[in-house]
Amino acid sequence: MTFINYASREINCKIVYYGPGLCGKTTNLQYIFDSTAPQSKGKLISLATETDRTLFFDFMPLELGTVRGFKTRFHLYTVPGQVFYDASRKLILKGVDGVVFVADSQEERMDANIESLYNLEENLQSQGYNLLNIPYVLQLNKRDLPNVVPIPDLAAELQRKGEPVIEAVAATGVGVFDTLKAVAKQVLTELRKS
Amino acid sequence: MADTPIVMREQQYHQIKAVLAKLRLDSSARIAFLVDKDGQQIAVHGDVNTLDTTSLASLAAGNVAATTGMAQLIGEKEFPTLSHEGERESIHISVIGRVLLVVVFDERSSLGLIKLRVKQASVELASIFEEVIRESSKKETAEASLFAEITDEDIDSLFN
Numbered sequence: 001m002t003f004i005n006y007a008s009r010e011i012n013c014k015i016v017y018y019g020p021g022l023c024g025k026t027t028n029l030q031y032i033f034d035s036t037a038p039q040s041k042g043k044l045i046s047l048a049t050e051t052d053r054t055l056f057f058d059f060m061p062l063e064l065g066t067v068r069g070f071k072t073r074f075h076l077y078t079v080p081g082q083v084f085y086d087a088s089r090k091l092i093l094k095g096v097d098g099v100v101f102v103a104d105s106q107e108e109r110m111d112a113n114i115e116s117l118y119n120l121e122e123n124l125q126s127q128g129y130n131l132l133n134i135p136y137v138l139q140l141n142k143r144d145l146p147n148v149v150p151i152p153d154l155a156a157e158l159q160r161k162g163e164p165v166i167e168a169v170a171a172t173g174v175g176v177f178d179t180l181k182a183v184a185k186q187v188l189t190e191l192r193k194s
Numbered sequence: 195m196a197d198t199p200i201v202m203r204e205q206q207y208h209q210i211k212a213v214l215a216k217l218r219l220d221s222s223a224r225i226a227f228l229v230d231k232d233g234q235q236i237a238v239h240g241d242v243n244t245l246d247t248t249s250l251a252s253l254a255a256g257n258v259a260a261t262t263g264m265a266q267l268i269g270e271k272e273f274p275t276l277s278h279e280g281e282r283e284s285i286h287i288s289v290i291g292r293v294l295l296v297v298v299f300d301e302r303s304s305l306g307l308i309k310l311r312v313k314q315a316s317v318e319l320a321s322i323f324e325e326v327i328r329e330s331s332k333k334e335t336a337e338a339s340l341f342a343e344i345t346d347e348d349i350d351s352l353f354n
Contacts, residue, residue: 001197001198001199001200001230001232001234002197002199002200003199003200003202003230003232003234003236004199004200004201004202004341005202005207005236006201006202006203006204006207007202007203007204007207007208008207012234012235014232014233014234042246042248042249043246043248043249045249045252045253047256056256056260057256059233059249059252059253059256061248061249061252064352064353065351065352067344067348067349067351067352068341068343068344068348072352075233075234075252087263088260090263091256091259091260091263092256092259094231094232094259095197095230095231095232095233095234177353181353184349184352184353185349185350188344188349188352189349191199191341191344192341192342192344
């Protein structure tokens with residue numbers, strides 16, 4: 001939920017990166033963290049298992065600049081992708097302003113993408129949101145791998161409402177900021193409407 | 195559709211800061227900190243020079259969210275207070291409606307004193323925050339029109 005503080009002249013928004021296990025959610029955040037000037041970011045917090053899988057969430061605050069005299073701060077979160085962490089995923093969606101679904105483009109991960117997207121729709125509903133009405137971007141990640149599904153096929157299967165579809169290779173940063181920009185823009189446009 | 199934004203005015207912010215300042219003084223705490231349940235920092239008072247308050251806010255909210263989830267699994271609505279005691283520093287978190295009051299304290303205070311003072315401050319904070327929520331839901335405010343004037347160029351300029 002967007003939080004507007006008139007005393008500190010700040011707008012705070014929450015963006016959640018969702019998707020199946022090992023699709024690259026944390027890699028997106030890590031790339032944003034590594035490529036942002038120190039004054040624009042806070043710490044990257046990773047609550048991860050000993051094998052570096054996300055256990056609860058990753059979090060980083062990012063300051064984008066000023067709109068109408070208000071600092072815009074985006075709180076970026078990832079969810080744990082592994083199926084059995086569903087209770088945690090639900091919690092992280094609370095108060096969300098925008099969602100990025102990171103799909104793994106590899107052929108063998110198609111079913112995992114579909115399952116995770118279905119899970120996102122269900123978990124949003126349980127928090128009182130509807131995927132069709134919230135700021136949302138579909139990122140097709142890992143486009144550099146040899147066994148990827150063609151874009152039109154992925155879009156046909158995963159696109160829900162004409163949302164922006166962005167090709168990415170999160171490990172090298174391709175598409176990472178385009179994705180963030182696409183979702184942040186929708187969040188701020190939503191704020192204008194409200 | 196995402197939730198209606200919460201809008202906090204300057205006067206409410208200063209009221210909250212005053213309650214936190216009094217709480218900190220009365221309880222001999224290091225820091226008194228108000229966070230919304232989604233992890234957004236609202237106001238903080240105390241010795242925060244070296245503390246990453248943004249991360250603390252996010253982790254406190256995650257902590258409460260996780261324990262609330264556990265509470266519901268065993269048939270409770272939530273656990274209204276959480277305490278974490280360390281060797282030197284401790285944290286007490288209490289749930290006040292949709293906000294969390296986080297108090298960081300050391301050996302100069304005690305859990306009993308913190309609990310007592312937090313209880314008193316909670317009543318005042320609950321009332322201020324009710325007003326914040328009530329006013330945030332009013333659509334026709336001067337503040338609302340400020341954001342209605344945000345242009346596509348304003349938004350694009352953030353990414354240049």
